[in-house]
Ligand SMILES: CSCC[C@@H](NC(=O)CCC(=O)O)C(=O)O
């Protein structure tokens with residue numbers, strides 16, 4: 001496909017409530033959208049980088065700069081989604097920036113061919129079960145009220161953010177209040193070290209599905225050591241930035257479950273590679289989230305419909321984070337979201353809403 005030009009658009013998306021994790025509290029998202037224009041169609045990609053490099057080393061201003069200065073000039077005149085990854089190979093890192101560009105090219109390509117993301121990726125279902133991520137709260141009662149609300153909305157799985165000082169007690173309180181049947185897991189966002197192994201082992205009493213990213217993103221050896229001391233399965237998120245990382249984690253027995261976040265690992269093509277690798281090794285995967293708008297959410301829901309995604313993902317309804325989404329809102333139906341079936345992402349930004357939340361646009365002709 002010949003790319004005529006690319007738009008870099010920033011939008012300001014206030015969250016319906018502060019979202020606190022072990023690395024900070026989000027009140028709103030400054031989102032970078034990439035729109036690729038070709039003679040036959042245009043496509044959208046959403047960059048999941050946060051405003052500050054606290055989840056990973058990427059941040060949204062940096063992603064925009066690397067796309068403008070390095071990624072776009074590296075694209076050949078004619079390119080398809082597979083060609084994007086190949087062309088960007090020499091550029092190290094910046095996977096969230098690369099993912100946004102590759103996704104926009106893939107969306108344009110699929111809208112032109114009439115194929116949906118789900119069809120292209122190999123989805124085997126037309127709806128997916130949904131989990132929800134619950135932030136660290138000021139008190140246990142506040143947490144229980146939030147969890148009750150999400151269970152009432154129909155969420156099939158609850159994920160609690162934890163950190164040292166907020167781990168065993170909130171998990172115990174949720175178990176005591178809502179029972180042992182609720183699918184429950186925790187996410188530490190790398191807040192612990194191996195010194196905390198005994199504290200983390202106390203979580204084994206609560207029948208959790210998994211403990212997500214307990215230790216540092218760059219330490220597979222320590223995760224492998226911790227896995228020997230816990231009964232609860234370890235799931236990696238920040239540590240897995242490529243299929244190679246997933247292969248290393250599996251061979252080192254650093255995890256037995258993988259959270260696949262297409263933005264973190266460089267796009268949906270790599271996400272499918274990691275899905276295929278994990279499936280071949282009997283490793284369950286689920287689709288993580290980065291508070292995406294309906295554009296990124298559409299692609300994630302399609303990915304979550306692949307056969308190896310056997311655990312509910314952080315594919316929540318739009319209203320989990322946004323009072324008004326930039327697309328038609330994704331709404332839970334019986335604890336599930338429907339996989340979009342239209343060409344490409346199968347959703348489009350609502351023009352008036354997009355204009356309202358836009359803080360800047362930049363057109364880059366190619
Ligand atoms: C601001 S926290 C973003 C990263 C976090 N994401 C979530 O907890 C789920 C967010 C979502 O529902 O999109 C994770 O480490 O898994």
Ligand SMILES: [Mg+2]
Pocket residue numbers: 187189212213237238259288
């Ligand atoms: Mg996580």
